[in-house]
Amino acid sequence: MESSTAHLDINRLQQALTVEAERGFVNLQGRQYLFADFLSLSLGQNLPPVWDSSDRLQAQTLSNQYAKYASLPISQRQHLVAETRRLLYDVRRREIAAASAPQLTKKPKTEILVKQATKTTSARSNSTQTGTTALKPLSLDLNLQYLEGISPKVAEKLTRLDLHTVEDVLNYYPRDHIDYARQIEIRNLNDGETVTVIGTIHRYSCFTSPKNPNLTIVEIILRDRTGQIKLNRFWAGKRYSNRGWQEQQKRLYPQGATVAASGVVKRGKYGLTLEDFDIEVLDHSQDRIESNTIGRVVPVYPLTEGISPELIRRVVIQCLPIAHKIADPIPEKLRKDYQLIGLAEAIAQVHYPDDSEKLEAAIVRLTFDKYFYRRLVSLYRRNQQKAIQFVPRSHLIEKLEAILPFQLTGAQNRSISEIRADLQGTTPMNRLVQGDVGSGKTIVAVYALLAAIESGYQAALMAPTEVLAEQHYRKIVEWFNLLYIPVELLTGSTRTAKRRETLSQLETGELPLIIGTHALIQDTVNFCRLGLAVIDEQHRFGRDQRSRLLQKGEDPHVLIMTATPIPRTLYLTNSEIEVSIIDELPPGRKPIQTTLLKPSQRKDAYELMRREIAQGRQVYIVFPLVEESDKMEDVKAAIQEREHLQSVVFPNFKIGLLHGQMTSSEKDEAINQFRRSETEILVATTVVEVGVDIPNASVMLIEHADRFGLAQLHQLRGRVGRGAAQSYCLLMSNAKSEVAQERLKVLEQSQDGFFIAERDFQLRGKGKDEGTEQSGHAGFSIEDRLSDEAKRLELYQIAREAAERLIKKDSTLESFPQLKAEFDHHYQRLQGGAIFT
Structure with missing residues (x-):
C-alpha cells in the first residue's frame, strides 16, 4: 500500500495550489503537466x-472536477482550489495528531494578549461547536473554520x-x-492626533434620522474633568432603525458610565470630535481596557469586500498564542551577526507590538x-x-570609437566596463541599464553587441514598437x-521575401545582428548561436515574451534598457538583476524649460x-484621446483638434497626425514627413512616447497633462531637447x-528621472510589487513599512x-536543513509552474 501511495505528497499539492492561486487561477503549465x-x-x-472513506470520496469528486477545470469560470476555479486546500489541511492535521497526540493536550502559551488567549483556550475546551464546525486544538496548519466564532x-x-490556516494568518502582516x-x-486634544479618551457618558442618544428612515x-456626549466632546456614529440599514435595537444600544451605554473611546481627533461643525471611534465601557476610570483596539497599538490589515478589520484582528488574536511554534530557518550565528530578532518574535511583534522599537525590529x-530569500x-x-564567456577582444570597438562623432560620458564608460566584466563572468549577465531620455543608452548597448559579435556569437535587440525598432536600426546600421x-x-511589416531571407541568414549564422519587435519571438525565428539579447523598454513586454526570446539560445546574456523613471529602491532591491546607472547627459544638451499652464494661457x-x-x-x-468620446466630453482628441488647429490656429503651417489606430505605413509616413520637416x-497621442527622435523639434505641448502619469510625461x-537648441515643454491642465497640481509641479522642479520617480512613488504609491513573492497580499509588501529609503537599501x-x-x-544548502526546506518553498513559488511535474 505504501508503495502505491508513495507519489502522493501533500506538501507538493499544497504548493501547487498556492502557486495557482497566486497566478490568478490560469491553469499553469508545469514541466510535465498542466496544473x-x-x-x-x-x-x-x-x-x-x-x-478515511469520506476523504477518499471527496478526493475523487475533486479529481473529477479538475478534469473540467479548463472550462470553469474563475469563480468556480477559486472555489475548487479552496475546497481542495481545506481537504488537504484536514488530512495533514490528522497525520500530525496521530504522530504527536500527547503534545496536543498542552495549553498554548504566549506573552502577548494573555487574557484574550486564555479566554479563547477556555472556550475551546468548554465548547464543542461554533456554527456547524467543532473547535479543535490550535496548530499551525489548522483550518480557520475550526477557530472560535469562525x-x-x-x-x-x-x-x-x-x-486558509493559522500559519497563513500569522504571515498576513499589517500594512x-x-x-x-x-x-x-x-x-488637550489636537486636530489630527490619534488618542484614547477616558470619561463618563453625559448623554447617549440613538435615533432614526428624520430625513432618512434607513439611517x-x-x-x-463624553465628559472628563477638563471638558466634554461630542461623538457621532451613523448606521445605514433598516435593521438599525428597529426600535428594539436602538433601545438595546442605549442600555449598553447608560448615562454616567465610564468609557474609553479611541479615534482620530477631527475638527467638525460642533468642535473637536473622534472620527471612526471605538468605545468600551469600564467598571471605573482605572479599570483595565479589554478591547483589542481601544487604548493600544492597533494593526491595520489589507482587506477585501466582505471582510471587516474587526474580523481579521479577532482571527489574528486567536492565532497568536502558537506563533512561538514557527521554526526559524535562518542560522542563529547569521542572526547574531546581523542583529536580527527571531522569526517567531518578529511575527508576534509585527501584529501587536509591545512598543515602536519592537515593531521596527520586527x-x-x-x-x-x-x-x-529572493537573493538566495x-x-x-x-x-x-x-x-x-565572451573572449575579450577590442578591434571592432576601436574601429567604432574612431568613427563616433562624440565622446562618451563618464557614466557611459562606467556602464560599459560593468557590462564587459559580466560578459566574461561565469554566470549569464542579467543587467539593467537605467538612464534618462537622451542619456545615451543605445551606444552602451552597441558596445555589448560588438563584444558578442567579436566572440563569434549572434545578438538580438528587441523593442516594443516598430517606431522604436526602426529608430534603433537607423542609428546602428550607420555605424555597422x-x-x-x-x-x-x-x-510585422517586413515583407515576406525579405523575412524569408533574413530568417535563413539567422539560422545559418551569416547574420550576426537582428533588430526587431515581437516578431523576433515567433516560432519561425531560429538562431545559430544567440549569445546576447538586448531588450529595450522591457516593462512593455510580458515575462513570457522576454522568456521566449531568451529560449532562442542556451542561457544567453541579457541586457535590459529603460528610460522609464524607476525609484532606486525598486530596482536596487531586485535580486534578479544588476544595475548600471547612466546619470549624465551628453555634453551640449540644454535643460528643457518646463512650464505648467492654464487654458487661459493657451495664446502664450x-x-x-x-x-x-x-x-x-x-x-x-499631444492629446490623451484619438477621437472624441461621449464619456469624456471635456477631453480634447487628436483627430478633431488637428482639424481645428490646421484651419483656425495655424493655417499657414502644415500639421501632421500620428496615433495608434493608424497602420504601420501611415505612421511611418507621418514620422518621416516630420523628420524631413515637411x-x-x-x-499625436502617446504613440510618440518612445522611439521618435527628431533633434529639430523644440516644443512639446501636452494637453490635459493631469491625465498622464509622471513617468509618461x-x-x-x-x-524635445535632443538637439543643441533651447527646448520647451508646456503642460496644459x-x-x-x-x-494633480502638485504632481505636475514635480516636472517643473526637475528633469532628473530618478527624482521624478521618487516623488511619483511618494504621491501615488508603488503599486503591486514585482514578482510573485509577497507578504501582506493585496499589493502590500512588508518592506513598504520601511519608509526610510536609506534604511531599506x-x-x-x-x-x-x-x-x-x-x-x-x-x-546546495544541504548543511542547513531548515533553511533548505524554506528555500525550496521560495524557489518553487518564484519558479511558478515548475512544481507541477
Missing part, C-alpha cells in the same frame, strides 16, 4: 490509510485573502498600525527575510546556468555599415510655437485638485551579503 491535470491525477490515485462561511470569505495607546484629557444616528527582520533564489538559479557588419530589421503657448517655427524648429502637440507641427518631454545590502555568504559556504 489541473496534476491535481486530477494526484487526487485520483490510491490514497494512504490516514485518508463558521465555514466566514472561513470561505477569508480565502479571498488567501487565508500599518494606529497608536491608540496615548491617553489624553479632553482639553440611524448615535450621538454621545519589520526589519521580516524585510530582511524577503530580500535574503537568484544566486542558486544563476549557479545552475552555464555562462557563455562602416564596420562591415550586416544588420537586418524584422517587424501658441505664440511660442510660432516663434520657434519661424526659426526653423518643429513642434509636438510638416512643422505633429499632432517625462518620456513625452524627452521627445485645468485640474483643480491640489494633488542598507538592509538589502546586508541581506544580499548574508545570502552570498551562505551560498558560498554551501551552494
Whole structure:
C-alpha cells in the first residue's frame, strides 16, 4: 500500500495550489503537466490509510472536477482550489495528531494578549461547536473554520485573502498600525492626533434620522474633568432603525458610565470630535481596557469586500498564542551577526507590538527575510546556468570609437566596463541599464553587441514598437555599415521575401545582428548561436515574451534598457538583476524649460510655437484621446483638434497626425514627413512616447497633462531637447485638485528621472510589487513599512551579503536543513509552474 501511495505528497499539492492561486487561477503549465491535470491525477490515485472513506470520496469528486477545470469560470476555479486546500489541511492535521497526540493536550502559551488567549483556550475546551464546525486544538496548519466564532462561511470569505490556516494568518502582516495607546484629557486634544479618551457618558442618544428612515444616528456626549466632546456614529440599514435595537444600544451605554473611546481627533461643525471611534465601557476610570483596539497599538490589515478589520484582528488574536511554534530557518550565528530578532518574535511583534522599537525590529527582520530569500533564489538559479564567456577582444570597438562623432560620458564608460566584466563572468549577465531620455543608452548597448559579435556569437535587440525598432536600426546600421557588419530589421511589416531571407541568414549564422519587435519571438525565428539579447523598454513586454526570446539560445546574456523613471529602491532591491546607472547627459544638451499652464494661457503657448517655427524648429502637440468620446466630453482628441488647429490656429503651417489606430505605413509616413520637416507641427497621442527622435523639434505641448502619469510625461518631454537648441515643454491642465497640481509641479522642479520617480512613488504609491513573492497580499509588501529609503537599501545590502555568504559556504544548502526546506518553498513559488511535474 505504501508503495502505491508513495507519489502522493501533500506538501507538493499544497504548493501547487498556492502557486495557482497566486497566478490568478490560469491553469499553469508545469514541466510535465498542466496544473489541473496534476491535481486530477494526484487526487485520483490510491490514497494512504490516514485518508478515511469520506476523504477518499471527496478526493475523487475533486479529481473529477479538475478534469473540467479548463472550462470553469474563475469563480468556480477559486472555489475548487479552496475546497481542495481545506481537504488537504484536514488530512495533514490528522497525520500530525496521530504522530504527536500527547503534545496536543498542552495549553498554548504566549506573552502577548494573555487574557484574550486564555479566554479563547477556555472556550475551546468548554465548547464543542461554533456554527456547524467543532473547535479543535490550535496548530499551525489548522483550518480557520475550526477557530472560535469562525463558521465555514466566514472561513470561505477569508480565502479571498488567501487565508486558509493559522500559519497563513500569522504571515498576513499589517500594512500599518494606529497608536491608540496615548491617553489624553479632553482639553488637550489636537486636530489630527490619534488618542484614547477616558470619561463618563453625559448623554447617549440613538435615533432614526428624520430625513432618512434607513439611517440611524448615535450621538454621545463624553465628559472628563477638563471638558466634554461630542461623538457621532451613523448606521445605514433598516435593521438599525428597529426600535428594539436602538433601545438595546442605549442600555449598553447608560448615562454616567465610564468609557474609553479611541479615534482620530477631527475638527467638525460642533468642535473637536473622534472620527471612526471605538468605545468600551469600564467598571471605573482605572479599570483595565479589554478591547483589542481601544487604548493600544492597533494593526491595520489589507482587506477585501466582505471582510471587516474587526474580523481579521479577532482571527489574528486567536492565532497568536502558537506563533512561538514557527521554526526559524535562518542560522542563529547569521542572526547574531546581523542583529536580527527571531522569526517567531518578529511575527508576534509585527501584529501587536509591545512598543515602536519592537515593531521596527520586527519589520526589519521580516524585510530582511524577503530580500535574503529572493537573493538566495537568484544566486542558486544563476549557479545552475552555464555562462557563455565572451573572449575579450577590442578591434571592432576601436574601429567604432574612431568613427563616433562624440565622446562618451563618464557614466557611459562606467556602464560599459560593468557590462564587459559580466560578459566574461561565469554566470549569464542579467543587467539593467537605467538612464534618462537622451542619456545615451543605445551606444552602451552597441558596445555589448560588438563584444558578442567579436566572440563569434549572434545578438538580438528587441523593442516594443516598430517606431522604436526602426529608430534603433537607423542609428546602428550607420555605424555597422562602416564596420562591415550586416544588420537586418524584422517587424510585422517586413515583407515576406525579405523575412524569408533574413530568417535563413539567422539560422545559418551569416547574420550576426537582428533588430526587431515581437516578431523576433515567433516560432519561425531560429538562431545559430544567440549569445546576447538586448531588450529595450522591457516593462512593455510580458515575462513570457522576454522568456521566449531568451529560449532562442542556451542561457544567453541579457541586457535590459529603460528610460522609464524607476525609484532606486525598486530596482536596487531586485535580486534578479544588476544595475548600471547612466546619470549624465551628453555634453551640449540644454535643460528643457518646463512650464505648467492654464487654458487661459493657451495664446502664450501658441505664440511660442510660432516663434520657434519661424526659426526653423518643429513642434509636438499631444492629446490623451484619438477621437472624441461621449464619456469624456471635456477631453480634447487628436483627430478633431488637428482639424481645428490646421484651419483656425495655424493655417499657414502644415500639421501632421500620428496615433495608434493608424497602420504601420501611415505612421511611418507621418514620422518621416516630420523628420524631413515637411510638416512643422505633429499632432499625436502617446504613440510618440518612445522611439521618435527628431533633434529639430523644440516644443512639446501636452494637453490635459493631469491625465498622464509622471513617468509618461517625462518620456513625452524627452521627445524635445535632443538637439543643441533651447527646448520647451508646456503642460496644459485645468485640474483643480491640489494633488494633480502638485504632481505636475514635480516636472517643473526637475528633469532628473530618478527624482521624478521618487516623488511619483511618494504621491501615488508603488503599486503591486514585482514578482510573485509577497507578504501582506493585496499589493502590500512588508518592506513598504520601511519608509526610510536609506534604511531599506542598507538592509538589502546586508541581506544580499548574508545570502552570498551562505551560498558560498554551501551552494546546495544541504548543511542547513531548515533553511533548505524554506528555500525550496521560495524557489518553487518564484519558479511558478515548475512544481507541477
